Amino acid sequence: MSRVKRGNVARKRRNKILRLARGFKGSNGRLFRTANQRVMKALCNAYRDRRRRKRDFRRLWIARINAAARVNGVSYSKLIGGMKKADIRINRKMLSQLAIMDPQSFSTIVASAKN
Numbered sequence: 001m002s003r004v005k006r007g008n009v010a011r012k013r014r015n016k017i018l019r020l021a022r023g024f025k026g027s028n029g030r031l032f033r034t035a036n037q038r039v040m041k042a043l044c045n046a047y048r049d050r051r052r053r054k055r056d057f058r059r060l061w062i063a064r065i066n067a068a069a070r071v072n073g074v075s076y077s078k079l080i081g082g083m084k085k086a087d088i089r090i091n092r093k094m095l096s097q098l099a100i101m102d103p104q105s106f107s108t109i110v111a112s113a114k115n
Contacts, residue, residue, distance in 0.1 A: 061096040068099035072110040082113030 014032050020042075021028060021035035028038040066076035074082075083090070088109060090098070098106045 058092060061092040064096040064099055065092060068096075068103065068106055069110060072107050074110055074114060079110060079113055082115075083109070086113050086115070088113060 017032060017036050017039050018029075020039045023029060024035065024038050027034045029035060062076065065079070069076050069079045090109070095106070095109075098109070
């Protein structure tokens with residue numbers, strides 16, 4: 001049986017993990033075994049939080065729309081229901097941008113959703 005030298009492969013594997021762990025504190029960024037654990041955990045968190053980010057932004061937009069709608073004398077749910085009945089199709093991201101940047105046009109949308 002011939003001997004297999006895998007120095008290059010092993011070193012590349014370790015260096016790949018250590019490159020990903022750059023910036024971690026203490027041994028988490030320097031020692032392979034702890035760095036490997038931290039990198040695996042970080043990749044799991046990143047995967048999960050890419051999905052969670054979408055939920056968080058939607059919650060933020062809804063909170064902003066609700067605050068702006070209450071200034072105009074209507075609750076969020078009444079506003080969205082009125083917009084559906086009036087066939088006003090603006091997504092929550094754009095609606096929250098309107099509420100922040102252009103309150104006058106937001107109040108016209110609220111007024112048309114009330115009727």
